[in-house]
Amino acid sequence: MLRIDELIIGFDKGLRTLFVPARSTRATPGETLLDADMDVAQRALSAALMRVNHSGEICAQALYQGQALTARDSKARAALEAAAQEETEHLAWTEKRIAELGGRKSLLNPLWYAGSFVIGAAAGALGDKWNLGFLAETERQVERHLEGHLARLPETDQKSRAIVEQMCADEARHAGTARQHGGAELPAPVKAAMQASSKVMTGASFLF
Numbered sequence: 001m002l003r004i005d006e007l008i009i010g011f012d013k014g015l016r017t018l019f020v021p022a023r024s025t026r027a028t029p030g031e032t033l034l035d036a037d038m039d040v041a042q043r044a045l046s047a048a049l050m051r052v053n054h055s056g057e058i059c060a061q062a063l064y065q066g067q068a069l070t071a072r073d074s075k076a077r078a079a080l081e082a083a084a085q086e087e088t089e090h091l092a093w094t095e096k097r098i099a100e101l102g103g104r105k106s107l108l109n110p111l112w113y114a115g116s117f118v119i120g121a122a123a124g125a126l127g128d129k130w131n132l133g134f135l136a137e138t139e140r141q142v143e144r145h146l147e148g149h150l151a152r153l154p155e156t157d158q159k160s161r162a163i164v165e166q167m168c169a170d171e172a173r174h175a176g177t178a179r180q181h182g183g184a185e186l187p188a189p190v191k192a193a194m195q196a197s198s199k200v201m202t203g204a205s206f207l208f
Contacts, residue, residue: 014117017061018110022092029093030162035100042154047103048206049149050160053167054094055106055205056142059116060087063138066120067131076128079181080135083174090170093163100159106205132183137191139175141198143168 038046064084071077098105106112123134146168153160186194 013065014062014113017058017065017091018113022088022095024089024092026089028096028163029166030159033159033162035159036154036156038154038156042157043101044103046153046157046160047098047101049153050094050097050101050163051103051106052202052205053146053149053164054091054098055109055112055201056145057087057091057094058106058109059112059201060084060138060142061091062113062116063120063123064135066117066122067124067135070121070124071128071131072124073128075181076132079132079177083135083139083177086170086174090167093167097160097163107208108204112201112205129182129184130186132178132181133186134183136175136178136183137186137194139171139178141191141194143171143175145198145202146171 061084064080064087068077068080068084071080095105120134124131146164149164150161150168153164
């Protein structure tokens with residue numbers, strides 16, 4: 001049963017995720033690279049794609065915080081909290097890159113956070129094998145999404161590409177950790193629903 005202090009801590013984490021600049025203990029990938037010359041269209045595309053990635057990390061924070069809140073097993077909770085910490089670094093990297101490109105974060109981030117938190121808490125309430133299975137499937141889908149962005153980012157934008165490549169490697173590792181802890185394979189309809197909701201988020205965040 002959830003305690004009031006856990007709910008307060010969760011609410012505080014949500015506010016910090018949305019309104020306080022994230023910090024990373026690791027160096028930002030590609031930070032030593034020179035910013036390449038890009039035309040207006042290329043810079044706008046990179047900024048929009050990094051905005052989508054930033055919104056994805058907002059969703060990831062909410063999902064994992066919701067899942068950790070309702071996880072029953074201490075090992076499952078620890079795995080979720082570790083993934084959330086690394087996603088905080090992704091949040092910092094994408095936020096920094098958006099600023100460098102002269103872009104802005106999505107106006108819809110509070111909506112994405114709220115919806116993802118509810119989904120994460122519901123997944124956690126189903127039991128740890130499904131909770132971890134949800135984590136593994138989320139990371140697999142995010143990894144494919146990032147690979148798609150690597151195909152779309154301008155070749156000259158090596159700084160953005162370095163960030164996305166490291167994020168991709170981290171997501172693959174999170175998925176593997178979740179499976180090692182007993183994550184179950186999700187039913188096909190659930191995977192399809194996750195893909196559909198992801199398309200809504202990425203499409204809206206690209207524009208807004």
